[in-house]
Amino acid sequence: MVIEHWLNIAVVILLVLNTLGAIVTVFRDKTRDITTVWAWMQVLLLFPVFGFAFYFFFGRKLSDKRIFDIRTQRVMGIDRIAKKQKQEMKRLEDNEYREEQTFVRLFLNNEQAIFTNENDVEIFTDGHEKFARLFTDIENATHHINIEYYTIYDDQIGNELVDLLTKKAQEGVRVRVIFDAWGSGGRHNKMYQRLRDAGGQVEAFLMARWQMFSLRVNNHDHRKLVIIDGNIGYIGGFNVGDQYLGRKPKFGHWRDTHLRVEGDAVLAMQSCFFMDWNATTVTEKLQFSEDYFPDTTVAGGVAMQIVSSGPESDAKQIYQGYLHMLAIAQESITIQSPYFIPNQAIMDVLSVAARSGVKVRIMIPGMPDHAFVYRATQYYAHQMVKAGAEVYTYDNGFLHAKTLVIDDKVVSVGSANMDIRSFALNFEVNAFMYSRDVARQMNDIFAEDLKHATKLTRQYFSEQSLWLRFKQMFSRLLAPIL
Known part of the structure; x- marks a missing residue:
């Protein structure tokens, strides 16, 4: 007793x-x-x-010192490319971009994201095509190759990339790689050693000397950027790993969206990389020079802003961009996201849009890669069906694209999912494009995906078991921290 x-x-x-x-x-x-x-x-x-x-x-967040370091680098990068923005801002007076001025002002006020209107854009939805094009551009690099990925696995494609980068480093090209140790499943020092021996530089994003104190799921580098010689940039959803080429039976075909960009928008991608590199490395800091920010002349006419967001800023730039796009849509909203876990504001504006006659279409994966996240996504998909939206599951493998198109004229493609983690916790980067041609291409891609998709209905959800519905509701309770 x-x-x-x-x-x-x-x-x-x-x-x-x-x-x-x-x-x-x-x-x-x-x-x-x-x-x-x-x-x-x-x-x-x-x-x-x-x-x-x-x-x-x-649950842990970055230290105040880390946040200060990142903010300092952000300011340094923007100061050096401000003159380029002044030239472009004069063109906003033209009627051609009158409708997009609200976006331009929003991103300028939040992040000083430069507006550029002379860019050439190529869209990739298949990993084999994307990496073939990327490897060709890397092979042709003459001055520098700056790479930043959430995931670089130590597998076949990962080693092929490191081998090619090692070759370029031996030729005298400056090679820098940032990767997220959590997303990449470790530091992979053995894989990177040959690149380091050749003079390449490799850094794990914001990783402390004592790795245990850096083991956090939040505040990770979810960006996917490649900048080659300051005039070619890659941005989108593909990481580096065999699964992104459909080599993993668990996922099958990997459906993603990635962009190859030529033009002044590449300078903004470069600035983002500089910010992350200088906040991460403790050795050689990058200095802004014409070698890394060259004058570019491209025949393309795609207007865009490169918008980055992360926990170092309270503005939640990409989230506000998404919210603004959804709020002003008058005809159509088309979303593709592997994780659809929006906050209440996004849910409200989507529901209002659907009930107001705006054609709202949402496509999510038909298979899970994270159990709780998938069940929460199903819960919110059900709510959108009840609100009158068209919701589809992609059945031809795993859908990993992060895209948003409104009214056939404004497009966002990047690393940010339609979920709370991307809105506020991780470091993300998206391209916001103001182009009817790009919007048309994206809508054509969505139409092709519909051939491999299933439309979810009220009956579909009503026939689910009580246990499955409970798992969806329980996962929804954890939505703010998923």
Whole structure:
């Protein structure tokens, strides 16, 4: 009886300390969204002790020093390319871009994202075609190759990329690689050693010397950028790994969207890379020069802004861009995203659009790659069907594209999913394009994808089991931290 008495006291003390610890841990960060705060409170209170271990990996944010370093680099990069923006801003007075001025002002005010209107854009939806084109451009590089990916796996395509970069480094081309250690499944020092030996530089994004203290699921480098000689840029959804070429039976065909860009927009991609490189490396900082920001002359006429966002900024630039696109759409909204876990504002504006006669079409994967995320995506898909939107599952492999098109004239393609993690937690970068030609190409791609898709209906969801619906609703409760 004495032992039982003291065990009861110990349990009570543990629960009290757990509750106090949960309150202090979650509420001390005044920048968190209130829905995220309460989601974490549920986790920490429902799973005493173990919830804190979960929070250690999923809930911690970057230190104030890291955020300051990134903000400093952002300002440095923008200052050096401001004159290019002044030249382009004069063209906004033309009627051709009158409708897009609200976007331009939004991104300029939030991030000073430069507007460029002379870009050539090539769209890729197949990994084999994308990497073939990328490898050709790398082979032809003469001055520098700057690469930034969330995922670079130590597999066949990963090693082919490192081999090619090693060859270029041996030729005297400056090669720099940033990768996210979490997204890449480790540092892969053995794979990169030959590139380092050839003079190439490789950095794990914001990775501390003591790796254990950097193990967080949040605040990772989800960007996918390649800049070659300052005049060719790649941006989109493809990472580097065999699965992105359909070589993994689990996923089958990998359906993604990526852009190859030539023109002044590449300078903005370069600035983003410089910011991330200088905030990450402790050795050689990059200096802004004409070698990295050359004058470009391209016949293409695609107007665009390269918009980056991350936890170092409270503006949530890409999220605000998405929200603005959805809010002003008058005819159509077309979304493709592997993870559809929007916040309430996005849900509200999509629901209003659908009920107002705007044609809202959303395509999500027909298979999961993360269980909770997939069930939450199903929950929100159901809500959109009830609101009158057309929702489809892509059945020909895994859909990983992150695209948004409105009214056949404004397009966003990049790394940011339609979910809370991309809105506020990870480092993302998207191309916002103001081009009817690009919008037409994207709509044609969506039409082709519909041939391999299933339309979800009210009946489809009503026939789901109670257990499946419970899993969807439970996953939805964790949406702010997924």
